[in-house]
Amino acid sequence: MSIETPLPLKESKSKTRSVLRPFVLIPALILAAYIRWMFWSSNPEDDPYDLSHADGRSRFYTTTYPKIAAPPNFSLRQRLVWILKQYQWRFAKPNPAAYSFPARPTQFCSIHGLLNQCMKLSGTRYFIAVEIADMVEFGSTNTLNGAQWVAAFEHAIEESNPVVCYDFARKTKFQDTLLLIRERPKVVKIVPRTKLADYQKAGLVKEASQ
Numbered sequence: 001m002s003i004e005t006p007l008p009l010k011e012s013k014s015k016t017r018s019v020l021r022p023f024v025l026i027p028a029l030i031l032a033a034y035i036r037w038m039f040w041s042s043n044p045e046d047d048p049y050d051l052s053h054a055d056g057r058s059r060f061y062t063t064t065y066p067k068i069a070a071p072p073n074f075s076l077r078q079r080l081v082w083i084l085k086q087y088q089w090r091f092a093k094p095n096p097a098a099y100s101f102p103a104r105p106t107q108f109c110s111i112h113g114l115l116n117q118c119m120k121l122s123g124t125r126y127f128i129a130v131e132i133a134d135m136v137e138f139g140s141t142n143t144l145n146g147a148q149w150v151a152a153f154e155h156a157i158e159e160s161n162p163v164v165c166y167d168f169a170r171k172t173k174f175q176d177t178l179l180l181i182r183e184r185p186k187v188v189k190i191v192p193r194t195k196l197a198d199y200q201k202a203g204l205v206k207e208a209s210q
Contacts, residue, residue, distance in 0.1 A: 048060065060127035093123065115153075127190065130166075132165055133173075134165070140152055157178050
C-alpha cells in the first residue's frame, strides 16, 4: 500500500515559496542595480585638466554627484535600505520646490561646487570649460526655493565680472566673462567668451548656440 502526500501540504509549500520569492528577489535586484551603478561611477574618464595640460586643447569637465559611503556598522538590512535610498537619490526626478535657501550676503563662490549643487536640485548636467579657474560673486537678499536658487546662480555666472581663466595652449592666465549655453533641455555648457570659437571648431559647442 502506498501512502500519498496530502494535497494541502503541497499547496502549503507552493504558497510558502511564492511568499518568500519577493523577499529574495527584491534585495537581489537592489544589490545588482547598486553594483551596476558603482561600477559605472567608479570608472571615470581621464582627468580633463591632465589631458589639457598635456595637449593644450580645450575640453569640458562635468558636474558630479557626491559619493557617500555607508557607515561600516550597518546591518545587512540597513545597508540594503541605504543602497535603495542612494539609488533613488541619484536617479529619481528632483523636486527643486522642496528645498529652501535663506538669504545670504554676496560673496565669492566656487563655480564647480555650486553647479554640482544645481545639478542635484534640478537634474541639469553642466559642462564647464577647463579654462575656467575662478569663482563668481553670488548672494541673495530673499529666501529662495531650489528652482529660484538655481536660476539665481546661473544668472550670477552670466552677469559675472571677468573671471580668471587659464589658457592651456599658451600656458598663461587670462580674464574673461562667461557664456552659459543651453544646447538642449537639462544640458548647459559654460565657456569663456573669447574661447567660444575654439569650442565650436572642436565640435564641443554647436555653431547655432551663440
